[in-house]
Amino acid sequence: MATCANVEDTARDELMPRRKKHDRDSSCLRCKTAKGQIIIRHCVYCKQCFYPTVDLKFRRALAQLLNPSAQRKSKAPKQQAGPSNDAQGNLLLGFSGGMGSAILLDMVSRRYIEDADENAASEAQKSRAEGKRRPSVWQKIRVAYIEQCSAYENSSERTEEVRRIVDRYPEFELIIARLEDAFDIEWWRKQGLTPDPATSVTLSLPSFGIVSDSTTLPGTPIERLKTYLAAQPTTTAVQYSISLLTRLLLQHLALATSSTHLLLGASLTSLSISLISGISQGGGFNVKEEREEVWQGVKVCRPLREVGVKECAAWLWWRGLEVVPRMNEAYVSSGNVRGEQSTIQRLTRDFIIGLEKDFPSTVSAIAKTCEKLEPKGGSNSICPMCQRQVPQSGVQDWKARISIRPFATMTTHEQTPPASEDEISEFERRLCYPCHTTWTSRSIRNRGMDTGTVPLPSWVGLAFGNVEQMDYGSTGILTPESRARTRDRIKDFLLDEDT
Amino acid sequence: MTPPTPPENTSSKTLNLKLEFGGGMELLFSNKRSHRVSIPAHVPAPPPPTASASPATDRPDTPRPSDVNYLIHWMKENILTERVELFMEGDTVRPGILVMINDVDWELEGEGEYVLKDGDEVVFISTLHGG
Numbered sequence: 001m002a003t004c005a006n007v008e009d010t011a012r013d014e015l016m017p018r019r020k021k022h023d024r025d026s027s028c029l030r031c032k033t034a035k036g037q038i039i040i041r042h043c044v045y046c047k048q049c050f051y052p053t054v055d056l057k058f059r060r061a062l063a064q065l066l067n068p069s070a071q072r073k074s075k076a077p078k079q080q081a082g083p084s085n086d087a088q089g090n091l092l093l094g095f096s097g098g099m100g101s102a103i104l105l106d107m108v109s110r111r112y113i114e115d116a117d118e119n120a121a122s123e124a125q126k127s128r129a130e131g132k133r134r135p136s137v138w139q140k141i142r143v144a145y146i147e148q149c150s151a152y153e154n155s156s157e158r159t160e161e162v163r164r165i166v167d168r169y170p171e172f173e174l175i176i177a178r179l180e181d182a183f184d185i186e187w188w189r190k191q192g193l194t195p196d197p198a199t200s201v202t203l204s205l206p207s208f209g210i211v212s213d214s215t216t217l218p219g220t221p222i223e224r225l226k227t228y229l230a231a232q233p234t235t236t237a238v239q240y241s242i243s244l245l246t247r248l249l250l251q252h253l254a255l256a257t258s259s260t261h262l263l264l265g266a267s268l269t270s271l272s273i274s275l276i277s278g279i280s281q282g283g284g285f286n287v288k289e290e291r292e293e294v295w296q297g298v299k300v301c302r303p304l305r306e307v308g309v310k311e312c313a314a315w316l317w318w319r320g321l322e323v324v325p326r327m328n329e330a331y332v333s334s335g336n337v338r339g340e341q342s343t344i345q346r347l348t349r350d351f352i353i354g355l356e357k358d359f360p361s362t363v364s365a366i367a368k369t370c371e372k373l374e375p376k377g378g379s380n381s382i383c384p385m386c387q388r389q390v391p392q393s394g395v396q397d398w399k400a401r402i403s404i405r406p407f408a409t410m411t412t413h414e415q416t417p418p419a420s421e422d423e424i425s426e427f428e429r430r431l432c433y434p435c436h437t438t439w440t441s442r443s444i445r446n447r448g449m450d451t452g453t454v455p456l457p458s459w460v461g462l463a464f465g466n467v468e469q470m471d472y473g474s475t476g477i478l479t480p481e482s483r484a485r486t487r488d489r490i491k492d493f494l495l496d497e498d499t
Numbered sequence: 500m501t502p503p504t505p506p507e508n509t510s511s512k513t514l515n516l517k518l519e520f521g522g523g524m525e526l527l528f529s530n531k532r533s534h535r536v537s538i539p540a541h542v543p544a545p546p547p548p549t550a551s552a553s554p555a556t557d558r559p560d561t562p563r564p565s566d567v568n569y570l571i572h573w574m575k576e577n578i579l580t581e582r583v584e585l586f587m588e589g590d591t592v593r594p595g596i597l598v599m600i601n602d603v604d605w606e607l608e609g610e611g612e613y614v615l616k617d618g619d620e621v622v623f624i625s626t627l628h629g630g
Contacts, residue, residue: 026607035603036604036607037602037604037607039604039607044607047602099522099626269626309626310626312626313597313624313625314597314599314604316624317521317522317599317622317624323522323523325523325526353594353595353627354594356594356595357594357595
């Protein structure tokens with residue numbers, strides 16, 4: 001019997017046996033005959049059974065998007081779950097060069113383009129597909145790629161590699177946009193987007209006043225993008241801004257191409273990462289939108305949201321798909337990244353990826369739990385930056401009650417008591433919590449701009465209408481509605497113009 | 500320097516393996532997706548113990564067959580050209596890297612303790628370039 005006295009001699013014999021990663025034996029759970037080749041959340045599958053298992057998850061998520069009412073009523077067995085043909089209009093696929101979006105292209109092509117699908121769920125589908133093309137659901141399928149190299153120093157374009165990958169699918173039309181197009185009104189007009197913002201808007205720091213005057217903007221869209229990113233106070237804010245610009249460019253491209261649906265390639269793991277990092281930055285009110293949202297009539301969906309990264313990796317390898325390695329990883333390998341390791345997004349990703357290795361079901365639980373979350377209270381306004389809903393209660397009051405900062409490190413502007421509701425700029429008042437935090441958070445390095453003017457994306461100008469340059473108020477804060485608000489406050493004391 | 504293609508193995512002292520990289524992993528290995536390597540068939544003996552080592556310390560007297568754990572360390576020492584922290588964490592591959600041995604998930608083959616055989620194909624797929 002082992003005792004503390006002879007631990008060393010018996011240590012080898014008494015090592016705890018390694019916990020098995022699967023529940024039963026190593027044969028396929030589905031067909032029960034073939035030798036298992038992959039473990040997915042404690043279940044073993046052979047390669048032939050792996051494909052339809054993953055494909056079913058994709059089709060189920062898509063069916064919920066295309067025909068939500070039928071899905072709720074249908075009691076059809078799982079094998080028959082699939083998208084209906086009720087979709088109208090065009091489809092836009094967001095392609096980042098990463099694993100999820102590469103798989104998204106492959107799955108959409110297999111489901112909606114190829115003549116016969118060897119993994120079709122039923123004999124009826126096979127006979128219908130024999131000899132003729134499967135009827136397409138959407139009229140036109142396009143792939144959109146947003147080139148981000150301008151946001152990084154010493155990084156190269158990836159458009160040619162992206163083009164080579166998308167060329168595998170001749171039925172897909174590739175659209176390439178650039179991150180700096182968010183600051184280019186000419187691009188906006190070329191896409192035929194309406195309404196026309198007329199002029200660009202800039203943000204005046206530190207007052208957060210909006211100024212609309214195209215003559216004051218820097219020369220090129222790239223320079224505006226770099227100024228915008230340089231103004232972000234933390235590296236987390238930079239990453240947040242790049243993601244926000246990318247998402248909204250994709251959504252605007254969907255509008256420009258009359259696409260009714262925009263599909264993104266976020267996997268279950270990527271979704272869990274974005275949910276947790278979004279909540280960490282104060283985006284809990286928009287948890288539902290991270291999964292699925294409707295924006296100006298465009299349904300934005302992530303149909304791989306039930307497919308984990310391990311399944312994605314296996315699919316990628318067994319289908320011979322390629323990725324364009326993500327820029328920040330290539331950027332990291334060149335040793336030029338400063339502080340990227342400490343962003344909330346990166347830390348969350350490392351945590352979730354580590355969690356998935358030993359507790360894969362927990363990552364799934366994160367996404368499932370967030371799916372059930374419902375924000376308290378409604379919303380009647382949209383954030384001009386991220387275009388998502390803002391809680392009805394005042395973001396400013398909330399931040400004033402909960403913000404904690406060391407007094408000694410605060411700038412003179414921050415040390416003054418919080419401004420009253422009337423003195424807060426219109427821009428600040430309309431921001432949602434995470435966007436407001438993005439602009440106002442402070443790090444030890446304090447790398448952002450404290451003063452100056454910052455160009456804003458074109459869609460922000462729309463939120464403030466055709467804003468003309470306003471007079472400075474008594475506090476020196478530029479507010480688009482200061483004149484109208486002042487008039488409203490003193491209207492009872494004004495003489496009628498007739499008297 | 501890229502290792503030369505090893506000749507047909509007529510000796511039991513080395514193992515000829517095919518290493519494949521996917522999902523962007525090739526960036527860490529000279530941007531090559533496929534490598535043919537030749538590794539020792541047995542893990543080299545550890546350095547001789549110091550005089551202060553306890554006699555009860557377990558020291559392997561016979562070399563053990565090369566396994567995937569050894570292969571990972573061998574790759575780090577011989578063919579890894581970029582940042583090691585993107586490939587390894589501790590004594591094994593970094594979380595987020597799927598390893599397949601002869602087209603089978605390494606978790607079904609005993610993970611790092613799988614004993615390699617001549618002609619095995621080991622695939623490393625990065626899941627870090629997600630989305």
